[in-house]
Amino acid sequence: MEVNIFIARFDFPSIRSENQEKEMEAVGGSGSSEVENDLEMKLLRDRFRLSAISIAESQVSKNGMEVSKVVVACVADLAFKYTERLAKDLQLFAQHANRKSVNMEDVILCAHRNEHLSGLLRTFSNDLKVKDRQYERKRKKEVKKNDKTTI
Amino acid sequence: MFLFFFGDLLISNANYIWFPSFLLTMCCVILFYCCAHLQHLVAGRIFQFQSLYRVGAGSSKKNRTTSANASALKLTCELLRVFITEAVQRAVAIAEAEGDTQIEATHLESILPQLLLDF
Secondary structure, three states, rough: HHHHHHHHHHHHHHOOOOHHHHHHHHHHHHHHHHHHHHHHHHHHHHHHHHHHHHHHHHHHHHOOOOOOOOHHHHHHHHHHHHHHHHHHHHHHHHHOOOEEEOOOOHHHHOOOOHHHHHHHHHHHHHHHHHHHHHHHHHHHHHHHHHHHHOO | HHHHHHHHHHHOOOOOHHHHHHHHHHHHHHHHHHHHHHHHHHHHHHHHHHHHHHHHHHOOOOOOOEEEEEHHHHHHHHHHHHHHHHHHHHHHHHHHHHOOOOEEEHHHHHHHHHHHOOO
């Protein structure tokens, strides 16, 4: 996969001139960039499936059971399709709020139908916020220390 | 236009003919310049509209790219992890209830509708 992506990246631009590429991108991202995107999407999808499979297998081994390969592949595919739906929802939520970036609130809003799930996500987001604050404080302290040492 | 003007001067020495013809020629000149300028203006307008249209098409809401926050991405990962673990745990529960040691496709099938409803 990675070799293919390298070929796509280094071969196609040499065929077209820069202006043509810009025109192609302006028209709608067709041509070499589309091929590149397609390859990159396949690569990302495979990586996603691999991590999903590893999570599922670790869960199964925790329970001391065995699992057939078909089931694991099905779970991975299910998770990928769920991710596509989730991403579309998140994009629409962000656009509706006139934002260019997806927020934590958007993700929690995606799971608003399941109270347990939204509660879980809310606690997780609070933990993340606390961790971020601690990290920022540490960084500021380190910056101050560095300033002192330089002075 | 100028040739016409000077020709007029040469031919008509009398003042009473020269003055109205001069006015006429000046009017013609002004009209001609106005027409030319108007054409230029209109052409410029059209070009401006074209460029405006292009810019508007580029920055429309459909083509706007949306990025994700770092913490939002982490939260999404957590959501997906919960999804996968939930699917596996429910399948395990069904398999244990049926007395099997291996999770088969039938177990997944039986838990799938409720799982999709819950997420």
